[in-house]
Amino acid sequence: MNVIPPPSIDLQGFSLRPMEMLDIPDWYDYLRLPEVAQHLRWVLQSAADLAPLVQAYRSDEPGAPLRLAIVDDDLGCLAGSIxxxxxxxxDRCAEIDFDLxxxxxGRGLGLAACKAVTAWAFTGCRLYRVQAVTRDGNRRAEQLLRGCGFQYEGLLRAYRQVRGEPGDFKMFSRLLTDPDAPD
Known part of the structure; x- marks a missing residue:
C-alpha cells in the first residue's frame, strides 16, 4: 500500500514521506529508549531488525502495511513515524500506529500527523474504518486518539504478546461517517 505522494501535515516545519532505509538509525535510536520501548510490542536487538519492516512498508501490494516518516524539515531528521x-x-479497514x-x-505533532493520515485514509484510500490499539496504560496514545476523533470501543484482554507476555490493549476506532470525518 505504498503511497506517493503522502498526505501533508498541518504543522509548519514538518512533513510526511515514505520511510527509507536511511531512517533506520534515527528510528532505532529513539525506539530503544525506555520511555518509548515500554509501549512497543517489538523486540529490537539492533537497528538491523527494522530493515525488513521498512522494506515491507515500501510494497505496492494492496494489503501491505504502510509507514510514513514524520520529518522535522528544519533539522532534516526523523521525528517519528505513523x-x-x-x-x-x-473490509475497507486499516490499523493505524505511530511513534515519536x-x-x-507534547508539541501537537502526533495529533497533527494522526489527523492527516486518518483523513487521507478516508479520502485517498477510500477506507471506511481506521482502528487503533494502545497498550493498556499508554495514556498519551489514548489522549492523542481521542483528540483525533477516535472512539473507545473496549478492552482486549491478553490481545497481543508484549516481549513474550500477553498484554491487554484498548481498541479505538474512527469511521468515515463519524462527525467531522472528511467526505
Whole structure:
C-alpha cells in the first residue's frame, strides 16, 4: 500500500514521506529508549531488525502495511513515524500506529500527523474504518486518539504478546461517517 505522494501535515516545519532505509538509525535510536520501548510490542536487538519492516512498508501490494516518516524539515531528521501496520482492503479497514521521538512529545505533532493520515485514509484510500490499539496504560496514545476523533470501543484482554507476555490493549476506532470525518 505504498503511497506517493503522502498526505501533508498541518504543522509548519514538518512533513510526511515514505520511510527509507536511511531512517533506520534515527528510528532505532529513539525506539530503544525506555520511555518509548515500554509501549512497543517489538523486540529490537539492533537497528538491523527494522530493515525488513521498512522494506515491507515500501510494497505496492494492496494489503501491505504502510509507514510514513514524520520529518522535522528544519533539522532534516526523523521525528517519528505513523502508518498502517495492518490493512484489510476487502473490509475497507486499516490499523493505524505511530511513534515519536521523546524530544517531540507534547508539541501537537502526533495529533497533527494522526489527523492527516486518518483523513487521507478516508479520502485517498477510500477506507471506511481506521482502528487503533494502545497498550493498556499508554495514556498519551489514548489522549492523542481521542483528540483525533477516535472512539473507545473496549478492552482486549491478553490481545497481543508484549516481549513474550500477553498484554491487554484498548481498541479505538474512527469511521468515515463519524462527525467531522472528511467526505
Amino acid at each position: 502508518g498502517f501496520d495492518a490493512v484489510w482492503p476487502a 521521538a521523546p524530544a517531540y512529545w
